[in-house]
Amino acid sequence: MCGIVGYIGKQQAPSILIDGLTKLEYRGYDSAGVAIFDGSDINVLKTKGRLSNLIKLVIEHPVSGTLGIGHTRWATHGAPSDINAHPHMSEDSEIAVVHNGIIENYMEIKEELLKSGWHFVSETDSEIIACIIDKYYKDGMSFEDAVFKAVARLEGSYALGIICKDCPEKLIAVRKGSPLVIGKGNGENFIASDIPAILNYTREVYFLEEDEIAVITEDSIAIYDKDRNAVNRDIYHVTWDIEAAEKSGYAHFMLKEIHEQPKIVRETILKRVPESGGIDLDNIKLGKEELDNIDRIYVVACGTAYYAGLIGKHLIEKICRIPVISEVASEFRYKDPILDERTLVIVVSQSGETADTLEALRISKRHGARVLAIVNAVGSSIAREADDVFYILAGPEIAVASTKAYSAQVAAMYILTCHIALTLGKMSEEEFEVIRAELYSLPSKIEVILNNKSVEKKLAAKYKDVRNVFFIGRGLDYLVSQEGSLKLKEIAYLHSEAYAAGELKHGPIAMIDENTLVVAIAAQEDLIEKTISNIKEVKARGANTIAIAMKGNTKIADVADDVIYIPRTMGILAPILANIPDQLFAYYMAINLGTDIDKPRNLAKSVTVE
Ligand code: M6R
Numbered sequence: 001m002c003g004i005v006g007y008i009g010k011q012q013a014p015s016i017l018i019d020g021l022t023k024l025e026y027r028g029y030d031s032a033g034v035a036i037f038d039g040s041d042i043n044v045l046k047t048k049g050r051l052s053n054l055i056k057l058v059i060e061h062p063v064s065g066t067l068g069i070g071h072t073r074w075a076t077h078g079a080p081s082d083i084n085a086h087p088h089m090s091e092d093s094e095i096a097v098v099h100n101g102i103i104e105n106y107m108e109i110k111e112e113l114l115k116s117g118w119h120f121v122s123e124t125d126s127e128i129i130a131c132i133i134d135k136y137y138k139d140g141m142s143f144e145d146a147v148f149k150a151v152a153r154l155e156g157s158y159a160l161g162i163i164c165k166d167c168p169e170k171l172i173a174v175r176k177g178s179p180l181v182i183g184k185g186n187g188e189n190f191i192a193s194d195i196p197a198i199l200n201y202t203r204e205v206y207f208l209e210e211d212e213i214a215v216i217t218e219d220s221i222a223i224y225d226k227d228r229n230a231v232n233r234d235i236y237h238v239t240w241d242i243e244a245a246e247k248s249g250y251a252h253f254m255l256k257e258i259h260e261q262p263k264i265v266r267e268t269i270l271k272r273v274p275e276s277g278g279i280d281l282d283n284i285k286l287g288k289e290e291l292d293n294i295d296r297i298y299v300v301a302c303g304t305a306y307y308a309g310l311i312g313k314h315l316i317e318k319i320c321r322i323p324v325i326s327e328v329a330s331e332f333r334y335k336d337p338i339l340d341e342r343t344l345v346i347v348v349s350q351s352g353e354t355a356d357t358l359e360a361l362r363i364s365k366r367h368g369a370r371v372l373a374i375v376n377a378v379g380s381s382i383a384r385e386a387d388d389v390f391y392i393l394a395g396p397e398i399a400v401a402s403t404k405a406y407s408a409q410v411a412a413m414y415i416l417t418c419h420i421a422l423t424l425g426k427m428s429e430e431e432f433e434v435i436r437a438e439l440y441s442l443p444s445k446i447e448v449i450l451n452n453k454s455v456e457k458k459l460a461a462k463y464k465d466v467r468n469v470f471f472i473g474r475g476l477d478y479l480v481s482q483e484g485s486l487k488l489k490e491i492a493y494l495h496s497e498a499y500a501a502g503e504l505k506h507g508p509i510a511m512i513d514e515n516t517l518v519v520a521i522a523a524q525e526d527l528i529e530k531t532i533s534n535i536k537e538v539k540a541r542g543a544n545t546i547a548i549a550m551k552g553n554t555k556i557a558d559v560a561d562d563v564i565y566i567p568r569t570m571g572i573l574a575p576i577l578a579n580i581p582d583q584l585f586a587y588y589m590a591i592n593l594g595t596d597i598d599k600p601r602n603l604a605k606s607v608t609v610e
Contacts, residue, residue, distance in 0.1 A: 002086075002100035002604075003027035003072040004180065005197050006161040008171040009188020009218045013068030014058055018051075020190075020197035021070050025051050026398050026598070026605040027100075027193060028074025031085035034058070035096035036065040037168045042096045046071075046085035067168050069161040069191075071098035074604040077106070078123030088127040090134030091119055095143075097133070097162050099126035100193055101178040102609045104156035129160065143167040144215055147174070148228060151213060157355060157609060159208075161191050171216045175208040178608045179353045179381060182206045182214055182221055184235065189216045195238055196396060203238040207379050236379055240395060252597045254399035254491070258583050259450055261407045264394045265576065266443040268411045271393060273436055279419045284372065284388040286344075288423050294344045297324045298369075300332045300360045301348035302607065304402040305374075307483040308409035309348045311575050314476055315417040319572075320426050329356035330610065332363075339367035346372050346416075350397055350405035351606035352380020359610070361385055374412045376405050390416065399598045400605045401491050403583050406483060407446070410576045414439060438570050442577070445567040449580045455564055456581055459546060460588030462562075466517040466544070469496035471582070472504060473521035474531055480521050480575045484582030491590040491600050501534040514542035519582070522549045522556055523566065523574035535559045548581050550574065 003024025007013045017034045025032075032054040033046025043063045047053045051072060071086035078084035087096045103109075106125035113131050114120075120127050132153065136146035143164040151160075157177025164170070173180055173191045183190035183198035183205050190198040191214075195205060208214055211226040223231040250256035272280055297316060299309035306328050313324040327337065329347070333356060339345070345364040349357045352375040361382055364371050373386035376394045383389045392408035418435060421427035427435075469488055471481035478500045485498035499508055501520065512518070518538045522531040528549075535545050536559055547560035550568045557563050564581040566574075590597045 002074050003193045003197065004069070004098045004100050004159055004161050004191065005193070006069040006098070006171050006173065006191035007188070008067050008216055009185060010066055011188060013065050014063055016190075016201065017068050017070035018055060018058060019200060020192055021051055021054070021072050023196040023199075024193055025072050026400060028072050028604050029599050030073055030075050030080035031082070032070070032072045033085045033087055034068055034070040035087035035089070035098075035163065036063045036068040037163060037165065038063055038065040042089065042093055042163065042165050044087055044089055044096060046082060046087065048080050048082050048085060067163060067171060069096060069098045069163055069171070076102055076609055077125040084122045084124050086126060088122060088124065088130045090130040092134075094137065094165050095130045095134045095162065097126060097130040097160060099129055100159040100608060101157035101176075103128065103154055103158060105154070109153065129154065129158075133162065137164070143170060144172070147172050148213065152226070159193060169217050173208060173214040173216060174212075176211050177355065180208045182208060182216065184221060188218050189221055191216065196242065199238060199242045204235050205238060206233045206235060207384070209384070252399065252587075254401055254403060254587055254597050257397055257399055257404040258580070258587065260395070260404050261580065262443040262446045262450070264404050264408050265411050265446060267393050268408045269415065269439050269442070272415045273439060279415060279422065281390070281419055284390060286372065286388065286419065286423075290370070291420060291423055293342055294322065295342040296338075297322055298332070298337065298339075298343065298345045298364070299324060299326045299348065300329050300345060300357065302329050302354050302356055304406050304483060304486060305348040305350055305354075305357070305409060307479060307486065308406050308413065309346065310479045310482070311410050311476065312346065312413035312416065314479060315413060315572060316420060319417055320420045320424060322420070329354065329360040332360045337363075339364055339369045341368040341370075343367075343369040344372060345369045346374060347382060347386065348374045348409055349380075349382050350376045350394070350402055350409075352377040352382040353606045353608050354382070355608050355610045358382055358385070374409055376408070398605070400600055400603045401487055401586070401597075406579065407576055410579075411442070414573065435570065435573070438573055442569070442573060445569060445577055446580055448567050449577060453584050456584035457588045459562055459564070460585055460592055463517050463544065464589070464592040466515065467494060468511070468516045469494055470508070470512070470516060470518045470538070471496065471498040471521065472501040472518060472531075472534060473524070474501050474527040475524045476571065476575050477521035477524045477527070477531070477578065480523075480578045480582070481519070483579055484519060484521070484586070487583055487586035488589060490603065491586055491595060491597050492593050493595060493601070494589065501531050504534060505537065509537065509541065512538050512541040512543045514544075516543045518543045518545045519585070520545060520547045520560065521578050522547050522553070523578040524571050525550065525553070526571065528553065528556070532556060532559050548578050
């Protein structure tokens with residue numbers, strides 16, 4: 001949600017900032033801008049629309065300078081417009097600020113400044129930050145003191161990059177509730193919302209923690225807590241390559257990431273279920289003693305991560321017989337959930353920065369619950385604050401629509417379930433051996449589905465005019481339906497709903513007619529007869545039907561108009577396979593509809609505001 005980048009050093013800042021912003025555009029893309037100090041003034045270039053508009057502007061109005069900040073925006077306060085785009089300046093262009101997050105008390109500060117004669121040009125909450133810093137600066141404080149004083153007044157969540165015309169030797173970075181990393185270079189330093197933005201320049205980064213402020217020059221990085229005590233932070237060496245965050249010849253990041261799934265699922269499984277035997281949860285403290293002390297588990301997340309969590313809830317309850325409550329994080333945080341030291345909270349997040357999930361984690365910890373995070377982004381806020389972290393090893397996921405992270409999260413749920421079941425004696429070694437062999441076969445089965453993607457492509461062409469889609473299923477199939485439906489909404493902007501197949505006749509079947517497409521996930525063979533009946537019911541009302549079923553299931557072909565077959569596997573492992581056709585179908589539907597697949601309208605990759 002909004003991307004920030006900043007540079008101080010000897011190179012030309014504009015190209016470094018633009019390069020960084022191209023890696024951050026997934027975080028927001030309704031406007032973008034840069035502020036460059038040219039040796040005497042701060043010049044701001046900003047514009048509504050995609051980054052390409054800003055690049056055009058920078059070419060038409062070249063600026064030079066070795067200090068600067070940049071921003072790509074996902075609007076919260078104020079519509080996307082040139083004026084509301086960041087950076088924001090104080091009235092006399094003394095201070096420039098880029099902001100990711102929301103200032104909750106901005107009206108109060110704005111009114112105070114208005115009374116003292118300040119003027120504002122934008123509708124944003126962010127502009128007041130530049131102005132309040134400038135006010136303190138004009139009151140006689142140093143730039144640094146003014147920032148500390150202003151930040152102490154801000155409520156809400158924010159990552160900030162700040163520069164001051166009179167102090168061009170300093171770039172100040174602030175973090176509260178929104179991520180920020182500092183890249184350490186040689187005679188130059190960087191700030192960014194995410195590592196890929198600066199990976200072309202450095203691999204050495206510091207993660208700024210909550211309520212910390214960094215004062216950065218070209219040769220030094222000083223980090224302070226909110227009481228202005230100096231903080232010693234270990235440097236983190238980034239081991240992955242920028243290529244991991246590039247398209248490698250695929251038309252879209254989403255398609256690339258869909259194709260990465262065999263590799264990622266293989267790596268996630270092999271790391272935790274080594275061929276040498278057993279399950280290796282590394283340092284995760286979830287042994288017999290800890291598990292005996294757990295009465296209940298919560299699975300808390302948002303969006304796709306939540307749907308992956310639902311698979312975990314289903315399996316842990318079914319196999320381990322522990323009650324599991326699943327909650328979307330935005331509900332969990334406001335409902336006073338029952339939490340104590342006998343509760344395990346599993347939070348799931350690709351980015352590790354989702355504001356609601358992070359807050360759910362904090363609430364859980366405050367109530368004494370133990371928090372296990374299933375996370376992709378290494379070193380993210382959720383990873384750092386959780387008691388234990390299960391990294392899913394999916395690498396950078398750039399497309400806004402999550403695909404590979406879901407598969408890796410579901411794989412993590414399989415592993416976690418087996419670990420808990422084995423530890424508590426709910427699964428025998430023999431039963432586990434059968435599952436283990438099947439787990440190892442999943443990557444090649446995903447490959448089979450991907451090699452047959454022409455099936456989904458043809459179906460997307462056949463159903464390209466459909467505007468209403470229902471995804472139905474029973475048991476685990478219903479959980480997969482929810483993710484399938486979300487993918488179609490997200491990238492094809494189609495109205496789609498996921499329904500437990502048995503629930504259709506309690507209302508939604510009234511909407512079914514010959515213009516409706518029903519995608520029935522039918523990979524749970526113990527429930528297949530029931531699902532077949534539901535397919536017949538919707539067909540009788542005119543719906544077009546696609547079924548996703550395991551190979552060899554011929555009965556379903558007699559009922560559904562089209563069938564997408566997936567390789568056979570155990571019912572409990574079917575979700576990871578049954579979801580892939582949904583991803584491909586959504587992708588090709590979106591291609592037909594001409595949407596912006598990697599950056600769908602109104603969305604951002606990491607939702608760092610609530
Ligand atoms: O980074 P997270 O996994 O915490 O993100 C959660 C959701 O915002 C995310 O899964 C969202 O629903 C995706 N865009 C779905 O494709």
